[in-house]
Amino acid sequence: MTALPLILSTEVAAAKSSGRPVVALESTIITHGMPYPQNLDVAREVENELRALGVTPATIAVIAGSLHIGLEDGQLEKLAQAKSVAKLSRADLAACMATGGTGATTVAATMIAAHAAGIRVFATGGIGGVHRGAEDSFDISADLMELAQTPVTVVAAGAKAILDVDKTLEVLETQGVPVIAVGQDSFPAFWSAASPLKAPLRMDSAGSIARAHHMRGLLGLPGGQLVANPIPQEDEISAETLAPIIAQAQSDADAHGIRGKAVTPYLLQRIFELTEGRSLTANIALVRNNARLAAAIASELNGMSR
Numbered sequence: 001m002t003a004l005p006l007i008l009s010t011e012v013a014a015a016k017s018s019g020r021p022v023v024a025l026e027s028t029i030i031t032h033g034m035p036y037p038q039n040l041d042v043a044r045e046v047e048n049e050l051r052a053l054g055v056t057p058a059t060i061a062v063i064a065g066s067l068h069i070g071l072e073d074g075q076l077e078k079l080a081q082a083k084s085v086a087k088l089s090r091a092d093l094a095a096c097m098a099t100g101g102t103g104a105t106t107v108a109a110t111m112i113a114a115h116a117a118g119i120r121v122f123a124t125g126g127i128g129g130v131h132r133g134a135e136d137s138f139d140i141s142a143d144l145m146e147l148a149q150t151p152v153t154v155v156a157a158g159a160k161a162i163l164d165v166d167k168t169l170e171v172l173e174t175q176g177v178p179v180i181a182v183g184q185d186s187f188p189a190f191w192s193a194a195s196p197l198k199a200p201l202r203m204d205s206a207g208s209i210a211r212a213h214h215m216r217g218l219l220g221l222p223g224g225q226l227v228a229n230p231i232p233q234e235d236e237i238s239a240e241t242l243a244p245i246i247a248q249a250q251s252d253a254d255a256h257g258i259r260g261k262a263v264t265p266y267l268l269q270r271i272f273e274l275t276e277g278r279s280l281t282a283n284i285a286l287v288r289n290n291a292r293l294a295a296a297i298a299s300e301l302n303g304m305s306r
């Protein structure tokens, strides 16, 4: 049996060998979450946001069977332009690598890859969760179970209202995943900072979040943490504006019989169209905001032993 085909980008390799903090970034948000060319702009801006804070970005993807931890700019550009790239979650990652395939990693697969590379903090936009109507479809993202078993702290802007957010929080509780709202009591609703739902936990500093990650390790707890970071107020879109748009996107998905892996990308694309791109401006702002917080958490964690 040969070793895991893991390839570090030049800058990730340099950061790791000199002990500087690294933050993981997913690639499904690039290939299935936003249209080209905005997806490429966002990916680069988020990477630069981290670099400006002295933290090395590691965008993760599978290219020709190898698990890449950090992409060179040309690889990022190619991935952003690629059509019909595979979407890889926990179930698909090994199969794609074994067959020499190329694919983008979801939150679940990015956590697995980050952990394999010794990266403890990961920034994204929104996580997958329990879909509306899950009582019939059983559509529950593998992201939730991944958070229960892989020790990576994931910074997201909460969960989109394309999901059943109540049920998502219930599953996270059942799975023993800490859900930490940052600087507020309510669980953020992706495009809007606040929501009617109270977050299970609240922390007001990157240091506390880093210490909680470290403490879980000392306790021998296997999973990670979900950090729910509200979108900056100046960038938010109100829940009232979005509610009918989400309902429309959901009914379009149902009418077209969209199932399985295709559900989340379909809904994201439909909302982008229905808001005439307005959803994207907010999306960019919140991902950058999450990168900044992830950088602070990774820097704090870097000072603590594993």
Ligand code: PSU
Pocket: 026, 028, 029, 032, 033, 089, 105, 106, 107, 108, 125, 126, 127, 128, 129, 140, 141, 142, 143, 160, 260, 261, 262, 264, 265, 268
């Ligand atoms: N939710 C978002 N934006 C995203 C995704 C989810 O608000 O880009 C992507 C992430 O990669 C997430 C994946 O891990 O979709 C979840 O897909 P599924 O629901 O099929 O597990």
Ligand code: MN
Pocket: 139, 140, 141, 260, 261, 263
């Ligand atoms: Mn699903």
